[in-house]
Amino acid sequence: MGRYLLRLLTFPLSLVYGAIVGIRNILYDTGVLHSVRFSIPIISVGNLSVGGTGKTPHVEYLIRFLSRYIRIGVLSRGYKRSTRGFVEVRSNHDARQVGDEPLMYKLKYPDLPVAVAESRVLGIPELLNRHPDIQTILLDDAFQHREVHPYINILLTEYARPFFEDHLLPMGTLREGPSAMRRADIIIVTKCPETLTTQQANDFIRKIQPLPHQKVFFTRYRYGHPYAFFDPDERKVLRDRHTVLLVAGIARTEYLISYLVDHVRALYTLEFGDHHYFSARDMDEIWAQFQKMDAPEKYILTTEKDAVRLYLHRERIAREGWPLYILPVTVEFLLGGEEVFQKTIKDTLMQFRV
Numbered sequence: 001m002g003r004y005l006l007r008l009l010t011f012p013l014s015l016v017y018g019a020i021v022g023i024r025n026i027l028y029d030t031g032v033l034h035s036v037r038f039s040i041p042i043i044s045v046g047n048l049s050v051g052g053t054g055k056t057p058h059v060e061y062l063i064r065f066l067s068r069y070i071r072i073g074v075l076s077r078g079y080k081r082s083t084r085g086f087v088e089v090r091s092n093h094d095a096r097q098v099g100d101e102p103l104m105y106k107l108k109y110p111d112l113p114v115a116v117a118e119s120r121v122l123g124i125p126e127l128l129n130r131h132p133d134i135q136t137i138l139l140d141d142a143f144q145h146r147e148v149h150p151y152i153n154i155l156l157t158e159y160a161r162p163f164f165e166d167h168l169l170p171m172g173t174l175r176e177g178p179s180a181m182r183r184a185d186i187i188i189v190t191k192c193p194e195t196l197t198t199q200q201a202n203d204f205i206r207k208i209q210p211l212p213h214q215k216v217f218f219t220r221y222r223y224g225h226p227y228a229f230f231d232p233d234e235r236k237v238l239r240d241r242h243t244v245l246l247v248a249g250i251a252r253t254e255y256l257i258s259y260l261v262d263h264v265r266a267l268y269t270l271e272f273g274d275h276h277y278f279s280a281r282d283m284d285e286i287w288a289q290f291q292k293m294d295a296p297e298k299y300i301l302t303t304e305k306d307a308v309r310l311y312l313h314r315e316r317i318a319r320e321g322w323p324l325y326i327l328p329v330t331v332e333f334l335l336g337g338e339e340v341f342q343k344t345i346k347d348t349l350m351q352f353r354v
Helices: 002-029 055-066 100-108 120-130 178-183 198-208 254-261 280-292 304-320 337-350
Strands: 042-047 072-076 114-116 136-140 152-158 186-190 215-223 243-248 266-271 298-303 324-327 329-333
Touching (some): 055 152, 072 100, 114 120, 152 178, 243 304, 254 266, 280 298, 304 324
Parallel strands (some): 072 136, 243 266
C-alpha cells in the first residue's frame, strides 16, 4: 500500500520530468540541437537508470579487451568530485578530487589515459591534445549525454530490473523513457543468473523488442579471490567457516549479497548510498560492528570502488589493524556471446571513417 501511494504521488512529477527529457530528445532528433562527431571512434557505455546496472565492470572489460589492439582513453564526469573542469587523473589523486570510478581505472591500469570533465564535448579534444596517440575513447556513463554522437552506443540493463519494467524519475529510476533504447547499437543484459537458458534469453529479447540493427548480449559477474587492502598479493579464498562484514556504498547490492551468502558461514552488511564518502562516524560504526561479531575467523570485505573511497581513511585502517579485504569482479558473457561481442566491436571499429 505504501509503495502504491508513493508511486501515485510521484506520478505527476514523472510526467513533468518526462516532458522535459522528451522535448530535449526531440530537439536532438530533429537537428535543432546538434551532437558533435569526432575524428576517432567514440564508444559510450551507459544505462537508462540511475545506477546499479554494472557499468564499471563492463567499462573495465572493454579496457582490457581493446587495449590489446589499440590505444584507448577513458573520459568520465567524475561523479561527486570536488574539482571542476577538465582534470587528467593521476595515480596520486584521491577519490574526492577525481571521483571513485576514474581513480579506480587509473590505479588498476596505470598506463591508461583517464580524465574527468563535466562536458564531454570539451573533454574529448583536451584528452586527445594531451594524448594524440589515442585511437578510441570510452565515455563512461554517457548514454543520456547527447552532446557527443558516439560511434558505438552500448546500453546496459539489469536482468532483475530491466528498463522496460521501470518508470521515469522520481516514480522509478529511469533517466529517460524506455523508447530511448533505440539509440543503442548494443544492449547488454547484466547480472544474469549463471544458469540462464537460451529460452530465458529469447524471452527477454522479445520483451526488449530490439531494432533490426541492435544486438543483445547477456553477462554475469565472476568474483575473484579477495585481496588485502594494503597488499594485493595477499589473497583469501572465501570459505564456509568465514564470518564476513560487507561494507558497500554501491547501488543494488542484492546480486553481490546473494553470491556471498552462498560462500561464507555468516554475512553481516553495512550498506551506504552509491558513491558514498565515508565519514569518521561511518568508520566508527564499521569498526564497532566488526568488533561485535563473535567468530574465530572474521574479516571486513568491500568492493573495489568502495576501497578507493576507504583509502581516504588509510591511516586509521592501518593504525587499528583492520582485516580489510577487497573483492574483485569481472564480466563473463553467457550463451557463447563473448566471441560475437568482440567480433562486433572489432568489425565496427574497422569500418570507421573520418
